[in-house]
């Protein structure tokens with residue numbers, strides 16, 4: 001018999017989203033007429049914009065003609081799109097050869113883990129997007145879980161007390177550091193000086209940062225960095241993972257990119273970028289050419305105007321939610337909303353409550369689904385994540401109900 005990859009046995013079961021779905025279903029079964037609204041969605045809800053979807057329609061139609069047909073493209077992505085990303089998003093920071101187009105950020109995070117040895121220590125923000133750790137466990141870079149922490153992983157608590165930027169001193173030398181900003185789930189967007197600290201720590205201690213910038217388009221404060229490569233020294237210690245998913249509503253279309261600087265080296269001096277090129281050309285066969293046509297359109301002037309409007313729609317939802325969650329019924333119970341307006345997530349603290357208890361109360365009394373913060377890591381206990389992805393009318397209705405909640 002063939003042996004199972006031991007990593008799978010080390011994974012604890014994906015608890016968060018299945019449990020949310022289970023509780024929602026149980027409530028609906030008891031109250032079949034209740035209209036439940038979800039403010040727990042980590043998925044885009046609004047349609048693609050006309051210029052961008054039009055470019056994909058045109059491309060798809062052309063594929064049906066002799067003159068417009070194309071088969072496999074370069075595995076690293078359409079050269080024009082790579083150049084466009086370099087010019088528009090990384091001027092003087094990265095070149096086209098350092099940009100790799102993919103089928104999405106999550107898929108890149110999974111593939112990137114093949115680059116590093118299993119003995120490489122891992123550090124992650126706590127709370128964090130679950131893929132960083134779960135992927136590490138599958139490839140054997142992290143071991144079995146003890147309670148809610150996996151062996152071989154250094155958790156970096158991001159709390160209200162530290163302004164959601166972790167103490168870096170606990171990170172072991174020669175670690176891989178997964179860092180997401182603006183953060184899912186806390187919504188915190190790191191400042192330049194914070195990221196400078198991170199980069200300096202990585203350089204001094206031989207670490208590589210895997211920087212997830214999937215929510216960069218939500219940053220509205222011009223002083224905040226949109227890419228790790230705005231920080232001097234980052235080209236020697238960082239990889240950026242990025243995506244059209246939250247930028248242009250491409251969660252279903254599937255298109256992302258990574259930036260691996262040619263100046264990034266392993267301990268033995270060899271080039272990380274060259275191995276990544278090898279991974280992408282060997283284990284990946286190129287992103288959909290239709291999606292790439294949409295990506296190109298998203299980065300021209302018309303497309304950028306459209307994606308700005310799309311993201312603004314979600315940010316306006318967030319404003320409505322913030323106003324509601326700061327009303328007296330919440331404030332008098334000590335509830336605190338952490339939200340700066342630069343991400344799609346409000347991170348809300350309910351003192352004296354466990355995440356799941358307040359989740360249940362809001363589901364029972366408001367028919368509103370949220371996401372329990374504890375599901376993203378131990379430091380998320382007593383928090384809920386409210387997502388601004390949703391139709392305006394649903395968000396308004398949810399806010400009306402939340403305004404009446406007695407805590």
Ligand SMILES: *Cc1c(COP(=O)(O)O)cnc(C)c1O
Pocket residue numbers: 042103104105106107129180184212214242243244245246250251255256
């Ligand atoms: C949604 C999300 C992504 C995007 O993943 P895709 O595979 O590109 O859709 C990446 N990182 C984080 C933290 C996310 O929340």
